[in-house]
Amino acid sequence: MITVLSGGTGTPKLLQGIKEIVDPEELTIIVNTLENDYFSGVYVSADIDTVLYTMADMINEEVWYGVKDDTFITHERLEEIGCAELLRIGDIDRATKIQKTQLIEKYGLKKACEIQSDKMGIKADIIPMSEENSDIKIVTDIGELEFHDFLIKHRSEPVVEDLKFSKVNPAEGVIEAINNSCAVIIGPSNPITSISPILSLEGVREALKNTHVIAVSPIIGSDAVSGPASKFMKALGIEVSSVGVADLYKDFLDTIVIDDKDSQLKSQLNQIVNKVIITNTHKLL
Amino acid sequence: MITVLSGGTGTPKLLQGIKEIVDPEELTIIVNTLENDYFSGVYVSADIDTVLYTMADMINEEVWYGVKDDTFITHERLEEIGCAELLRIGDIDRATKIQKTQLIEKYGLKKACEIQSDKMGIKADIIPMSEENSDIKIVTDIGELEFHDFLIKHRSEPVVEDLKFSKVNPAEGVIEAINNSCAVIIGPSNPITSISPILSLEGVREALKNTHVIAVSPIIGSDAVSGPASKFMKALGIEVSSVGVADLYKDFLDTIVIDDKDSQLKSQLNQIVNKVIITNTHKLL
Numbered sequence: 001m002i003t004v005l006s007g008g009t010g011t012p013k014l015l016q017g018i019k020e021i022v023d024p025e026e027l028t029i030i031v032n033t034l035e036n037d038y039f040s041g042v043y044v045s046a047d048i049d050t051v052l053y054t055m056a057d058m059i060n061e062e063v064w065y066g067v068k069d070d071t072f073i074t075h076e077r078l079e080e081i082g083c084a085e086l087l088r089i090g091d092i093d094r095a096t097k098i099q100k101t102q103l104i105e106k107y108g109l110k111k112a113c114e115i116q117s118d119k120m121g122i123k124a125d126i127i128p129m130s131e132e133n134s135d136i137k138i139v140t141d142i143g144e145l146e147f148h149d150f151l152i153k154h155r156s157e158p159v160v161e162d163l164k165f166s167k168v169n170p171a172e173g174v175i176e177a178i179n180n181s182c183a184v185i186i187g188p189s190n191p192i193t194s195i196s197p198i199l200s201l202e203g204v205r206e207a208l209k210n211t212h213v214i215a216v217s218p219i220i221g222s223d224a225v226s227g228p229a230s231k232f233m234k235a236l237g238i239e240v241s242s243v244g245v246a247d248l249y250k251d252f253l254d255t256i257v258i259d260d261k262d263s264q265l266k267s268q269l270n271q272i273v274n275k276v277i278i279t280n281t282h283k284l285l
Numbered sequence: 286m287i288t289v290l291s292g293g294t295g296t297p298k299l300l301q302g303i304k305e306i307v308d309p310e311e312l313t314i315i316v317n318t319l320e321n322d323y324f325s326g327v328y329v330s331a332d333i334d335t336v337l338y339t340m341a342d343m344i345n346e347e348v349w350y351g352v353k354d355d356t357f358i359t360h361e362r363l364e365e366i367g368c369a370e371l372l373r374i375g376d377i378d379r380a381t382k383i384q385k386t387q388l389i390e391k392y393g394l395k396k397a398c399e400i401q402s403d404k405m406g407i408k409a410d411i412i413p414m415s416e417e418n419s420d421i422k423i424v425t426d427i428g429e430l431e432f433h434d435f436l437i438k439h440r441s442e443p444v445v446e447d448l449k450f451s452k453v454n455p456a457e458g459v460i461e462a463i464n465n466s467c468a469v470i471i472g473p474s475n476p477i478t479s480i481s482p483i484l485s486l487e488g489v490r491e492a493l494k495n496t497h498v499i500a501v502s503p504i505i506g507s508d509a510v511s512g513p514a515s516k517f518m519k520a521l522g523i524e525v526s527s528v529g530v531a532d533l534y535k536d537f538l539d540t541i542v543i544d545d546k547d548s549q550l551k552s553q554l555n556q557i558v559n560k561v562i563i564t565n566t567h568k569l570l
Contacts, residue, residue: 040383041326071358077380081404083387091376095362098325119366
């Protein structure tokens with residue numbers, strides 16, 4: 001059994017590869033739910049939907065969210081009538097979100113994901129990190145912002161000072177998946193807003209200490225390959241480099257995968273982790 | 286000022302004509318809200334939307350609900366993933382419903398209609414009969430059914446025994462519109478499920494007594510021209526004919542418009558109302 005910890009932007013591309021080489025029946029993906037919230041009356045779990053679409057070969061590979069070749073008829077009409085949506089939701093994608101909203105009311109998020117995953121013909125287990133709302137706020141130089149307001153309305157431009165989110169409990173199956181895995185892969189998602197929320201769940205760091213953990217670094221040089229990762233790392237006083245990433249995960253990390261542009265970091269990283277794999281991660285990211 | 290009392294199926298076609306001859310600034314349409322309810326997470330006020338689309342020249346004239354040339358991408362996808370919608374909601378139509386749901390939460394239904402009507406460039410006043418939920422149930426030989434379950438899931442097939450709905454208050458402007466009108470036109474909608482709910486509002490029948498009221502009969506011979514009107518009339522022991530319709534409205538009705546196929550009813554109708562207009566209503570219906 002292999003478990004992957006996933007956010008939205010960085011990890012799905014890695015999953016595209018993993019799903020070709022790992023028996024999907026032996027694969028569990030634990031997905032960040034930090035920024036899940038209601039928009040236009042539907043529950044949006046952006047990272048989960050991205051993972052679902054990736055595993056179902058439906059993902060829009062240009063932006064890594066939403067459905068390939070989707071239309072935006074409702075979205076565009078909403079804008080026309082003065083009710084613009086913060087998130088760009090396509091017509092096929094909206095069906096996923098309408099269904100998930102209804103399923104959550106009946107069964108909770110975990111079971112909702114299971115039903116949707118089955119319907120899309122996905123054999124791997126996709127588990128939300130939690131059934132609970134994280135109530136995230138980004139503290140910035142222009143005040144406290146909702147996550148998507150920061151990301152989309154303000155295009156990640158304000159200076160990040162801190163990140164606040166409520167402590168939530170792991171969904172059923174999260175700790176068990178880690179305990180039952182011979183290896184856990186931490187995908188190249190934002191270490192602060194995508195991976196740390198999973199690590200902060202009760203029991204996750206402890207469980208990770210007892211299995212082989214491989215992290216793919218989302219940083220090349222001092223730049224995050226996608227999303228505002230470097231901004232958040234800086235705000236929290238973390239070095240923006242693969243060393244900073246390894247440091248965040250050091251109490252349980254065995255192997256780190258970095259880009260060959262960063263090969264000079266090997267000896268420094270070897271003081272933190274057992275093994276450093278140097279490869280062309282920039283192709284992945 | 287002219288006021289029209291409207292349901293969904295019968296009256297919009299009449300409105301298409303009225304809006305060509307009455308100055309829209311002098312026109313108020315009071316719309317039935319009996320069957321308003323939430324579907325797929327959005328508030329559906331079918332009759333109001335039909336009136337909005339009719340007045341904005343957007344109505345689908347084949348079925349007299351929804352938007353002309355609309356697509357059904359989300360609707361069809363929902364069916365595909367095992368979450369079929371009871372109502373067939375198009376992609377453009379869904380935007381109207383998403384917006385109305387949000388506007389209702391903020392402002393209530395009346396103001397929501399006003400904002401949407403303005404956005405669609407409609408000059409007439411479109412007022413919901415009430416801001417409150419009517420909580421309607423159809424009592425049938427197979428048990429109590431929700432209105433749309435009866436109409437769509439059971440295709441109006443069960444034998445109707447009774448109709449129950451809660452007493453609601455008129456929206457602001459309903460009584461005033463009638464009081465300020467030189468004539469009130471009752472459209473050829475279902476007298477039981479579309480018009481009676483409006484008439485049952487506190488003060489409406491009293492106000493109608495003080496103005497000239499013209500009803501266009503929705504019955505030709507002993508058949509309702511659209512929808513299950515005859516079924517409901519029978520259930521409540523009302524004669525299924527224009528005479529039965531006139532009888533329902535007799536305490537305030539001045540003029541009834543009937544189809545020329547029913548000209549033999551003239552003398553009988555003249556015992557109930559002052560004036561009988563015989564014309565080709567079947568073209569209208």
